Structure formats: structure tokens, C-alpha cells
Amino acid sequence: MKGKLIYSEKQTFRNTFFWWLQAMISLGVIGMFAYGVSKQLIRGEQWGNTPMSDTALIITALISFIILGAVQWLLSSMTLLIEIDQNNLYYSYFPFVRSKRTLTKKDLTSLEVRKYKPILEYGGWGYRISFNNGKALNIKGNWGLQLVLQNGDKLLLGTQKAEALKEAINTLQQNWNER
Incomplete structure (x- = not known):
């Protein structure tokens, strides 16, 4: 919930x-x-x-x-939606990822907001798949939330609010560590 x-x-x-x-x-x-x-x-x-x-x-x-x-x-x-509450991260990328996906602490091995090179790392913007870097769901810019899933898959979610996202990720990780 x-x-x-x-x-x-x-x-x-x-x-x-x-x-x-x-x-x-x-x-x-x-x-x-x-x-x-x-x-x-x-x-x-x-x-x-x-x-x-x-x-x-x-x-x-x-x-x-x-x-x-x-x-x-x-x-x-095409719409990229990223949401974070106290315990989970949610994302969707209409029309490719129609239903909102939920990621919890047990789904992830790491997450960090980072600067990246969209063209060099993923071949551009949109729904991108790279053999070396995993998937990227981005719209514009060069900041993203890099996720590494438990199965080793990588997912980058593009952001236009890097600082606010960093703060939210820090709050989320603190909540995970308190549990």
C-alpha cells in the first residue's frame, strides 16, 4: 500500500x-x-x-x-513517473511500462542518483536498452537514478530534479535501515 x-x-x-x-x-x-x-x-x-x-x-x-x-x-x-514514499519506490513509463512498478528494499542491491551520458551509455533518450548498462527510461537531461536489482539487472530512471531525488533517496534509505 x-x-x-x-x-x-x-x-x-x-x-x-x-x-x-x-x-x-x-x-x-x-x-x-x-x-x-x-x-x-x-x-x-x-x-x-x-x-x-x-x-x-x-x-x-x-x-x-x-x-x-x-x-x-x-x-x-510518453510519460515517465517516479514516486517515492517512506518505504518504496514506484515508477512507470507509459506506454511501455503501463502499470506502476513497485520496488522495495528487498528488490534492490543499490541505488544512487548519478550524472550519466545518455548518448554514449544508452544511445539516447526514451526507452533504451544497452548491453553494458542495462535499461534506461529517460526523457531528457543527463541525471538519473541508477538502480541495481537483486537479479543483477540495471535500470536507470532519468530525472530533472536530481537534488530533490537525492534527498528522497536518503530518506528512503534511512527508513530502510531503521527497519
Whole structure:
């Protein structure tokens, strides 16, 4: 049962560099296809030197819209949630880790807030898996909560509040040592 929270952090990709980059790419592609469809289907002029058939143009435009929409939805909906109460640590990373996971003292061998190199250690941000460093669930930045589980697996949870998280981890570890 979850007690009173001593730490809570919710991060999203909304309004990050990646979100804006993908939005700009989407607008460019949508604009290009809108121009091509209007030129070829409405005005009856060929679009390009070797134009597609009308059917192929419509299908390609629709598939592009669906893929771009799915990527935009993914970047808009990805949410990392980290919570700590007096005895447990909770995390989720929608849509990949949908239900909130609970970690207790018996689940962990170590935990520490550390600075890391997202690109070098994990290949970037998001839901990342590295052969050497385990999993990383991060949104942006270069600070994270490094967890080592009892089975030896490593998990890094990205944070934008490193100092507050350090304080919460210290409180959590003190509570664990008092038990």
C-alpha cells in the first residue's frame, strides 16, 4: 500500500527538442503531400518528373499521415513517473511500462542518483536498452537514478530534479535501515 509521497516527478516529451523536430518534419511532409495531391488530383497536372498514379499518391499520403501521426502520438503520450514514499519506490513509463512498478528494499542491491551520458551509455533518450548498462527510461537531461536489482539487472530512471531525488533517496534509505 502506498504511503504519503516524499517525492514525485512526472516527465513528458512534450515541448522537448525531439517533439518539436518531429512536429516540424511532420508539417513539412504533410505540406508536401497536400501540395502534390492538390496539384495532381484537383488541378490535373503531373506532380514531379515521374509522377505516381493517383491511387499510389493517395495510398502513400495516407500511409505517411498514419506513420507521422503515430510517432507524434508516441512522443506526446510518453510519460515517465517516479514516486517515492517512506518505504518504496514506484515508477512507470507509459506506454511501455503501463502499470506502476513497485520496488522495495528487498528488490534492490543499490541505488544512487548519478550524472550519466545518455548518448554514449544508452544511445539516447526514451526507452533504451544497452548491453553494458542495462535499461534506461529517460526523457531528457543527463541525471538519473541508477538502480541495481537483486537479479543483477540495471535500470536507470532519468530525472530533472536530481537534488530533490537525492534527498528522497536518503530518506528512503534511512527508513530502510531503521527497519
